[in-house]
Amino acid sequence: MSKPMALDALTTIDKETPALTLADKALQAIQTSIIKGELAPGSKINEQMLAQRYGISRGPTREALLTLERRRLIVRVPHVGARVAQLSIDELNDLYRLRSVLEGMACELAAQHITPTALIQLRRLMDSQEEALAQGDTYFQQDGDVDFHYRIIRASGSRHLQETLIGNLYHLLRMYRYQCTSEARPTKAIAEHRCIVEAIADGDGELASLLMRRHIEQGRRNTEKRLKALQEE
Numbered sequence: 001m002s003k004p005m006a007l008d009a010l011t012t013i014d015k016e017t018p019a020l021t022l023a024d025k026a027l028q029a030i031q032t033s034i035i036k037g038e039l040a041p042g043s044k045i046n047e048q049m050l051a052q053r054y055g056i057s058r059g060p061t062r063e064a065l066l067t068l069e070r071r072r073l074i075v076r077v078p079h080v081g082a083r084v085a086q087l088s089i090d091e092l093n094d095l096y097r098l099r100s101v102l103e104g105m106a107c108e109l110a111a112q113h114i115t116p117t118a119l120i121q122l123r124r125l126m127d128s129q130e131e132a133l134a135q136g137d138t139y140f141q142q143d144g145d146v147d148f149h150y151r152i153i154r155a156s157g158s159r160h161l162q163e164t165l166i167g168n169l170y171h172l173l174r175m176y177r178y179q180c181t182s183e184a185r186p187t188k189a190i191a192e193h194r195c196i197v198e199a200i201a202d203g204d205g206e207l208a209s210l211l212m213r214r215h216i217e218q219g220r221r222n223t224e225k226r227l228k229a230l231q232e233e
Contacts, residue, residue, distance in 0.1 A: 023063040023064050027064035030064055030065070035073075035175045044080075047082075070168075071172060072172045073175065087175070089227060089228065092220070092223060093224070095176070096219070099165070099173060100216045101213075102161060104212050106156040107156075107200060108209045109155075110208070111203050111205035122155070122197055122200075125148060126193060129190055133190065154166075176227070177219075179230075181222065182222055182225075189215070193215070196212055
């Protein structure tokens with residue numbers, strides 16, 4: 001009997017790599033599968049099956065699932081158990097409203113604190129994303145240091161903003177962005193990114209914040225439209 005497709009899609013853990021614990025590796029693999037939709041929204045999470053998949057004990061698997069629950073990628077339903085978070089219009093709007101305020105603030109701070117080196121790296125990131133897009137790649141599927149928004153948040157220098165946006169909301173936002181962004185959006189988004197970067201480079205935090213909030217609102221509308229279409233299929 002073959003394994004379910006969702007589990008087959010998960011990355012196999014290399015237990016010989018010393019940099020990460022088994023729980024960290026399980027976390028990365030399961031999280032990526034949730035964000036990409038390989039573990040479908042609303043699907044049941046079976047701890048034992050995941051542990052068997054990775055060939056590790058249930059302890060590290062349970063630890064990874066608890067982290068994913070804190071990141072709101074997994075929810076626990078009474079009398080049902082753990083399930084992958086469902087995409088919803090209400091949550092999308094709540095997330096993007098909060099994101100708009102906080103990332104606008106991050107832009108204001110970045111305009112004050114960004115270093116020349118960080119600014120050069122940000123512009124290089126824009127160049128590489130434009131090149132990738134021209135070759136048919138989709139930059140919005142990237143994360144960490146190759147994600148524009150991640151870089152802006154880091155450039156703000158605010159530990160609390162980083163903890164809130166990167167630690168608590170980032171991965172859930174990536175789930176919406178990955179699964180619900182239209183093909184036309186990345187080209188427009190990169191142009192908007194350029195304007196934000198130039199405002200930051202000019203030290204105009206007010207303009208950078210305004211442009212970021214407009215950019216996020218455009219992203220919200222695009223994502224909401226795509227999510228509604230997916231729900232109607």
